[in-house]
Amino acid sequence: QSALTQPASVSGSPGQSITISCTGTTNDVGGYKFVSWYQQHPGKAPQVMIYDVSRRPSGVSNRFSGSKSGNTASLTISGLQAEDEADYYCSSYTTRNTYVFGTGTKVTVL
Amino acid sequence: EVQLVESGGGLVQPGRSLRLSCVASGFTFDNYAVHWVRQAPGKGLEWVSSATWNSGTIGYADSVKGRFTISRDNARNSLYLQMNSLRAEDTAVYYCSKDTGRSGWWYMDVWGKGTTVTVSS
Numbered sequence: 001q002s003a004l005t006q007p008a009s010v011s012g013s014p015g016q017s018i019t020i021s022c023t024g025t026t027n028d029v030g031g032y033k034f035v036s037w038y039q040q041h042p043g044k045a046p047q048v049m050i051y052d053v054s055r056r057p058s059g060v061s062n063r064f065s066g067s068k069s070g071n072t073a074s075l076t077i078s079g080l081q082a083e084d085e086a087d088y089y090c091s092s093y094t095t096r097n098t099y100v101f102g103t104g105t106k107v108t109v110l
Numbered sequence: 111e112v113q114l115v116e117s118g119g120g121l122v123q124p125g126r127s128l129r130l131s132c133v134a135s136g137f138t139f140d141n142y143a144v145h146w147v148r149q150a151p152g153k154g155l156e157w158v159s160s161a162t163w164n165s166g167t168i169g170y171a172d173s174v175k176g177r178f179t180i181s182r183d184n185a186r187n188s189l190y191l192q193m194n195s196l197r198a199e200d201t202a203v204y205y206c207s208k209d210t211g212r213s214g215w216w217y218m219d220v221w222g223k224g225t226t227v228t229v230s231s
Contacts, residue, residue, distance in 0.1 A: 036217035045221040104154035
């Protein structure tokens with residue numbers, strides 16, 4: 001169970017758009033629709049931002065969007081705001097009834 | 111209010127055991143799969159274990175397989191994690207989370223605040 005690969009950090013200025021990638025294999029990201037993204041502020045529990053690759057839970061801003069191509073999923077944050085500064089993790093269901101998280105990406109708002 | 115509250119963390123010596131508990135409220139516990147996820151100090155999230163609504167399907171991370179056991183008591187709205195043969199690398203905040211699926215694992219929509227486990231002599 002190797003962690004999904006994410007960039008360690010991504011930054012942007014307020015109002016800009018940023019994209020975080022999440023690369024796995026055909027056994028996880030590429031093989032299932034169950035890809036989700038979680039936001040975690042320091043000292044807090046994670047919160048789901050995107051599920052089923054591109055769906056947003058109620059209450060999550062439409063500035064957050066998700067997509068997938070092959071074995072790579074992506075999270076895009078549009079109109080970047082100071083409150084978006086946090087750690088972001090992708091996750092996916094995998095074969096053999098297991099689950100895997102990404103390595104995590106620290107988003108910095110400049 | 112939908113809520114998950116973990117307990118049972120603490121300082122334990124290497125090789126010893128610890129049992130974590132998670133009590134659910136505000137939703138029908140036996141309608142959903144549940145998970146344990148941990149986060150070592152300064153590190154990322156690591157999936158530990160999951161169980162479907164009736165524990166018919168259970169999964170473990172390779173790092174804990176054979177040492178940790180997940181269980182649930184639907185009558186008590188509770189989830190447990192029995193941790194044996196603890197190692198220093200098991201030191202982490204342990205989160206309990208609820209899935210939106212019942213017989214499968216889709217995504218985690220509710221999380222507890224976590225309980226801290228420190229394995230050290």
